Every structure is written in C-alpha cells, then in structure tokens.
C-alpha cells in the first residue's frame with residue numbers, strides 16, 4: 339500500500355471517531371443564497387450559547403469571503419489559512435474572544451490563500467474532532483452556495499442550520515441545498531432560520547412554503563428553529579462592528595435569538611440523553 343493510501347485510511351478511521359458518541363455538537367450554518375445573515379446569526383448565536391455557560395468555538399469557514407473578524411472588529415495574524423497551508427496547528431490559531439467563546443478567523447482578499455481541497459477539508463475535520471471535547475458547541479460559518487466543499491462540510495457536521503429569508507430566491511436556494519443534502523443521504527439534522535422577516539406571519543408562511551416543498555417533492559421533513567425579524571438595529575450593530583446582543587440586548591431580533599438558543603440547547607440535550615442510553 340502506498341503512503342498516501344495508508345494516510346487516507348488512517349484519516350478515515352480518525353474521522354469516524356467521535357462522530358456520534360460525543361456530547362459536543364458540530365453545527366454548520368449555511369444558506370445557498372448569499373447575504374441571508376449567516377455570519378450575523380452564527381456570531382450572535384455562538385455568543386449567546388457562551389453566555390449561558392456553554393463552551394463554544396466559532397469558526398469562519400467562509401472560504402470565499404471571510405469576514406467574521408470585521409463583524410467582531412478583531413485583528414489577528416493567525417488565521418485558518420495558516421492551518422490549511424500546514425504552517426500552524428489548529429490549537430495555535432484559536433483566539434479567545436470572551437469567557438467561554440473561542441474563535442478561529444479566516445482571511446479574505448489574500449492572493450496566496452491556500453486552495454482547499456477535499457483532502458484538506460477532511461483533515462480539518464479530523465483535527466476538529468481531536469479538540470471537539472473541549473467544547474459543547476462548534477459552529478462553522480459557511481460560504482454561500484452549495485459547491486462540493488460546502489456540501490462536504492455540511493455532511494460532516496451533526497447539525498445544519500439553513501439561514502434563509504422570505505424572498506422566493508432565498509427560499510429556492512435553501513430548497514436546493516436541502517435537496518442536495520437529502521439526495522446525498524446526509525445524516526446531519528436540518529433546521530431552518532427565516533431571517534429578515536417583516537413580521538412573524540411572513541416568516542411562518544415562508545417556512546410553510548419551504549417545508550411543504552420538502553415534504554412533497556423530497557418526502558422528507560425539515561424543522562423550523564426560529565424566525566428573526568428584519569431589524570434596523572441589527573443592521574446598525576453590524577455597521578458598528580458589535581454583536582447585536584451587546585449593541586442592543588432589548589432589540590426585537592436579539593430577543594428572538596435568545597428564544598431559539600434556549601430551544602436549541604434543549605434539542606441537543608435530548609439528543610445527548612438518547613445517545614447515552
């Protein structure tokens with residue numbers, strides 16, 4: 339057996355470790371359409387989980403245009419590209435943001451950004467599984483679209499949270515991602531967030547349209563995690579490079595995020611209880 343083949347077998351064995359038997363959850367936030375609010379949601383969601391005493395690692399895995407660092411107004415020289423180019427170990431690119439919340443930043447606009455292959459992404463997951471037990475939740479903010487790498491990332495996660503909006507184009511793209519996941523027999527659990535809604539009815543109707551299409555055409559089920567209002571304060575928090583939960587904790591969108599963080603914790607705790615039986 340040549341060296342590369344035996345290395346891949348070794349990697350696959352390691353990749354199998356801890357996929358289902360770990361209490362720690364790997365969650366990919368994705369969308370299909372760009373600009374639906376993935377990064378905004380992922381950052382505030384991660385932060386709230388950390389504030390209720392969960393250990394959280396948030397990773398900017400948007401390999402096209404990373405911008406979590408801008409959203410959080412942070413600078414660091416150690417980014418995920420150093421890991422991909424194998425000049426840094428995963429542990430060494432982790433940045434402590436606040437109590438219970440660690441981050442791994444990406445960096446965009448570099449001409450020498452290492453091209454991420456399937457093998458490198460697999461290696462990333464192997465290394466992630468090695469450190470996963472330090473965290474309750476590991477959240478991966480993804481690129482828009484559904485290219486091979488994004489789909490592979492979603493398949494390797496325990497949960498996929500698809501962030502969409504009530505616009506038909508965003509719903510159509512969310513449906514396309516769900517279709518690919520179902521066709522590929524993904525075992526990841528699927529949840530939907532409908533963001534930027536003018537009111538709850540608009541969000542519910544958008545979700546009903548999406549889930550009806552999934553039930554009817556794909557014979558599968560998808561669950562609503564929550565609806566987030568279009569909130570001009572959310573927009574202002576981004577302009578100010580602050581988390582909405584700090585910028586205006588009383589805002590409508592902040593309160594909505596708090597509600598479904600509670601729900602998500604309950605869902606994952608139930609999954610852990612079932613796992614340990």
Ligand SMILES: Nc1ncnc2c1ncn2[C@@H]1O[C@H](COP(=O)(O)OP(=O)(O)OP(=O)(O)O)[C@@H](O)[C@H]1O
Pocket residue numbers: 369371372373374375376377378379400403480481482533534566567568569570572573576591
């Ligand atoms: N609930 C909201 N209310 C108002 N504006 C919002 C809300 N959520 C997101 N936005 C706006 O949408 C823009 C895009 O958000 P964000 O960058 O999080 O999207 P994204 O899905 O990560 O985009 P990309 O696909 O480029 O990674 C933000 O700049 C923000 O102004």
Ligand SMILES: [Mg+2]
Pocket residue numbers: 376377378400479480
């Ligand atoms: Mg983004």
